[in-house]
Amino acid sequence: MTGRVTQRHARSIATAHPGTTQPLAAWIREAAHASDRRRADRLANLAAPLRAPGLGATLRDILDADIPGPNDEDLVEILGEIRAADAVPCLFRTAERSVRADAPAYRLRQKVVFSLGEIGTAQAHDRLRAMTAPPWPDPVRRHAAVELEVEDELGLGEDRVPGRCAALFPPRGTPDR
Structure with a gap:
């Protein structure tokens, strides 16, 4: 299995x-x-x-x-899948802790963003909002903004994101999203 x-x-x-x-x-x-x-x-x-x-x-x-x-990515993804609302602080700490190890693709942080979005509580959305601001790396900021559907409002729309970042985060509704 x-x-x-x-x-x-x-x-x-x-x-x-x-x-x-x-x-x-x-x-x-x-x-x-x-x-x-x-x-x-x-x-x-x-x-x-x-x-x-x-x-x-x-x-x-x-x-x-x-x-x-x-595999931290799998564990993070499962917490989102089961909508473990009490895991929101842990997920955020996991994202904070992975700064160097997760660059430049930020795969673990992508999973954290998705899981926070799946959990969908006010606390999860607060953490996502925090991830849309500096000092979070641009790709993470954009991904969190897309999850909250505020990317254009924050100036993080695909037309304003460098090419490499846009390639990492396909628009909502594409096969990778």
């Missing part, structure tokens, strides 16, 4: 192995602390469509501890 697990596949696994949903969060935590990236990622991708109990808290703890191993 690799990559995203569909709802159907996750349900079939849960049906074939009753009782597996409950301990998934603990197993993810255990794998992450053992630096078993592959296992942690696979379990997290199984737990997401099952909405396993404790999943959001476990992923938040792993991201906040900055544990090497699990």
Whole structure:
């Protein structure tokens, strides 16, 4: 099992192995602390469509501890997918912490922006608004503005963004978005 697990596949696994949903969060935590990236990622991708109990808290703890191993991009994406509103501060800290490691493509920060948009709470929108201002890098500022649908208002529309930035952030509604 690799990559995203569909709802159907996750349900079939849960049906074939009753009782597996409950301990998934603990197993993810255990794998992450053992630096078993592959296992942690696979379990997290199984737990997401099952909405396993404790999943959001476990992923938040792993991201906040900055544990090497699990794929932070996947964990961030899952927090958005499950709309973990209590993860908003953690997601923002993850974006702040990734300044040097994430440049120049800012893939992790893109996932944070998408996840904050998916969560959609007032707190998530406040964090996105904060990401539209300096000192955040221009590509991140633009992406946050697009998520909030205020890019033109802030002067971050595609016609005002350098070519490299525009290529990184396709307009809403394109296949990559």
